[in-house]
Amino acid sequence: MNLLVTGGTGFLGSTLVPLLAAEGHRLRLLQRSGAPDAERLGAEVVRASLADGAAIDSALRGVDAVFHLAGQVDFDPADPGALYELHVQGTRRLLEACAQAGVKRVVLASSSGTIAVSRSERIATEADDHPIDVVAGWPYYLSKIYQEKTALRIHRDTGLPVVVLNPSLLLGPGDARLSSTDVVFKFLERRIPAMPSGGLSFVDVRDAARAFAAALARGRPGERYLNVASARLLERFHAWRGTEAPLDVRSTEMGEHFWYCDSTKAQAELGFTARDPQETLFDTVRWLEANVRARPPRTVAELGVPRPS
Numbered sequence: 001m002n003l004l005v006t007g008g009t010g011f012l013g014s015t016l017v018p019l020l021a022a023e024g025h026r027l028r029l030l031q032r033s034g035a036p037d038a039e040r041l042g043a044e045v046v047r048a049s050l051a052d053g054a055a056i057d058s059a060l061r062g063v064d065a066v067f068h069l070a071g072q073v074d075f076d077p078a079d080p081g082a083l084y085e086l087h088v089q090g091t092r093r094l095l096e097a098c099a100q101a102g103v104k105r106v107v108l109a110s111s112s113g114t115i116a117v118s119r120s121e122r123i124a125t126e127a128d129d130h131p132i133d134v135v136a137g138w139p140y141y142l143s144k145i146y147q148e149k150t151a152l153r154i155h156r157d158t159g160l161p162v163v164v165l166n167p168s169l170l171l172g173p174g175d176a177r178l179s180s181t182d183v184v185f186k187f188l189e190r191r192i193p194a195m196p197s198g199g200l201s202f203v204d205v206r207d208a209a210r211a212f213a214a215a216l217a218r219g220r221p222g223e224r225y226l227n228v229a230s231a232r233l234l235e236r237f238h239a240w241r242g243t244e245a246p247l248d249v250r251s252t253e254m255g256e257h258f259w260y261c262d263s264t265k266a267q268a269e270l271g272f273t274a275r276d277p278q279e280t281l282f283d284t285v286r287w288l289e290a291n292v293r294a295r296p297p298r299t300v301a302e303l304g305v306p307r308p309s
Helices: 011-022 036-040 053-059 080-101 139-158 182-188 205-218 233-241 264-270 277-291
Strands: 002-006 026-031 044-047 065-068 105-109 162-167 169-171 202-204 224-227 258-261
Touching: 002 011, 011 026, 011 036, 011 065, 011 205, 026 053, 036 044, 044 053, 053 080, 065 080, 065 205, 080 105, 080 139, 105 139, 105 205, 139 162, 162 205, 169 205, 169 277, 182 277, 202 205, 202 277, 205 224, 205 264, 224 264
Parallel strands: 002 026, 002 065, 026 044, 065 105, 105 162, 162 224, 169 202
Antiparallel strands: none
């Protein structure tokens, strides 16, 4: 198929694009920066932003399906309006143009945080409503909720086939921008001073990418799919350190909430499978150790992270 990918150089995108290329799809990337790795795979790169309607129209010519991954992870934004512009208005412009162009499928990268955020310990599913009251003070997650609402509204109003995937915290190798693995990096640098009482789930970026690729053919339009590994991140850190409590999330406020979710629906409909969480954590730490300088250094050996069996 002829595919357009936004956000193709991010953590998820840089893992997904090679999978799509290996499946024989013809790729075009729409983004503000260059994408030399994607170009080496034969992808065409259109340098433009989601604010450029004419560029979007041009990029969609001849396209069968779109993977919309573009976004900005920022939990303490100086300009919350910029997140709304990117996630909500940018998605609206893109999907309205997709509907006009007759695109056959859109796969949207959302977040488990549009579903699985709770003040009490529970496991969320796709049947749960958007937790607007819980995330009202967190502009990133609020903008992702309204992005998702916008996409599903356009699906209902125009018939554009939109499939939403909601991965939990992405871990694994290759997060050059530390957009998702920052919590692990801070742990390596001993910059986690306290332990909140909540809990966090995660998924390997390589497993999430396979679910996104599968959604191109197997995802049901208008549906949401949670992607999560079976283990909970903070419990794993606790086991490694042997300390009184596991480690935190980005802020005390968020860390006092629970982000647990269930991926049964994605397993049944997309064939999603999660590798051994220990492998994910081992590979994450090993990649950070090799590619990002940590001060003072914390290595796989120092942490006592067991190698996956």
